Amino acid sequence: MKLIYVASPYAGDIEKNTEFARKACRYVMNEGHAFFAPHLLYPQLLNDANPDERQAGLDMGITVLEKCDELRCCGDRISSGMQAEIDLAKQLGIPIRYVSEEQILGTSDPVYAIWAKGKTDGLLAGQSGFLCENRKRLLFPSQDEAKVKIKDIRNLCLNTSPAAEYQCVDYPLEYASDRRMHLETLRELDMAPSFSPDKFEVKSQAYGNTGGGCMVGTVQFHLPELDKSVWVNCNDECVTVTSADYIWNDDHSESWERYDDVLLYQAGFDDVLPDDVEPWLPMIKKALEYTIDQETTYSKGRAFSLPTAWLPESIRKNADPEYLAWLQTEGKEAQVVCGGRIEIEKDYPQSGQSTFGMIVPS
Template structure:
């Protein structure tokens, strides 16, 4: 009897994913093995919204993974959390087995799929087939679910020439074919940005607590050249850009349940440089300007920390360039406080004390 580490989606529709995880564990048991599923065990004891308890659960899961004989990745999609577990298993030399949803649940009735046909004047001309992700056929239990995924695929296209057109089909009836097209290949072409970076319109702004004490600012930008909106979400640590409003759900799309499907870009401010994020930089700077203003109003007396390279121009242009150069040379972050002022470090060698006035002229 082997000990199997069960990896399956959890975040999003937790109730649905928990039921699937239970069935995945029963499948392991029916195959004659013992199972370990941390996402079924630890949430019963720990508060996932508490960072310390969440980390404790992750650490314990990692500790047990090293003692398992195999990792079984269950389901037809690999979530970001599952990918981290798979990567660790590879590092530890633990065999990985991919188990489809159909193997666990049995055939879906009815079954829908996405038929993809490459654009005739594009680089993949002549190619067509059922859409696959991570080398697995994408199957859906309802037509509406399939159409939502197709809509997300179209929204991820960042140019005016999509690599393929998509169609929802009855997998068992309409298209009897073993031809496949791989999502990764299509998105490599679709997600090449082709729009003017500073040509956008601000459609909405929101700031607040997304849960667990995480305060986030979100700005919706409309890109007229593509006739679509993107949402830039940031705090003092990172930025994510999505093709749907997964943070506040003002578009009523329930996109928080499919975050990986709507994600366009993400980066940590300590890990990326502004030069690396074109053509998103003007929108990120605009979203940061809004978030800094909202957060320093909300937490008066607490600074918003940000690497100097990421400071919005409305703040930077009123700053003392020598002080900003000193911060960057010392590897220090700028401390922006209420009123759009930059708080001066006490150990600044120019004997400065207090703050530089960074107020943007009205």
């Protein structure tokens, strides 16, 4: 039977922390070991608010620590008193084991977290902590899940200077800390684009029914300046830009289950103007050109509706500017049919006239 020195936070919410310390001791006892918890014993005799008595308690605790087989750090936060005990245990060569609050309060299953550390040459230099999202620490039941999250975070970076480095760690182990880094802040820094909008290569194209009759065109673009790919997905209503092919899932990464983690941009064509979507505009126009060609060919007569501002240049250049201006004034969408031609509406004042690249309905 080992003698285990139990260290856990005490100051602050003393009632709550005392109850947690009791559970930590029972956790050690259930493993078949004897325990010593100075913050459960000495406050019964000494006044922690009295500096002399507090120091006497610390000194006696240290004396006992020297005789222990192991220091057990319990909980998700390292207090100043616990840090002093850790430092002494290291000096004495006493093994240190970290146990999370989750393990003590109900589960002994392994728990993993992501430790984020600001890049030394970035805005977050010197900062580090457990990665949090929506102010909640991210914990994972397996290393693989944590590593997928790290991969998704890195893939969302749109510049050559990521804000932080990430590491999957056993939780809490030597990283036990109440320090945090917030994913929202990191994303804001990482998603500031620093690539040239016109520098891209088309790597693949796909068009089809995603289910329920929703036809979508997807174009994979490689960004050489970042050495990564993005996928632009569009139909006649909206566009999404993602860091993974979540629609067709050719890489079998199940990225559709992590949509928020792979989403770079999304917008409805009725909600935004092209000038508002840099640096994605050239790629969106290219993906629209492909999608319109595929859908008008596939649908055999069905028009592709789109606000005139979003028409690709290959279609716009063959259209009548006056008709496009009329559509915009009337708040109407252009109806693009097979061959990239625009169908003229019957209520257009000049609907009886045919123009190259446009078609008058019979």
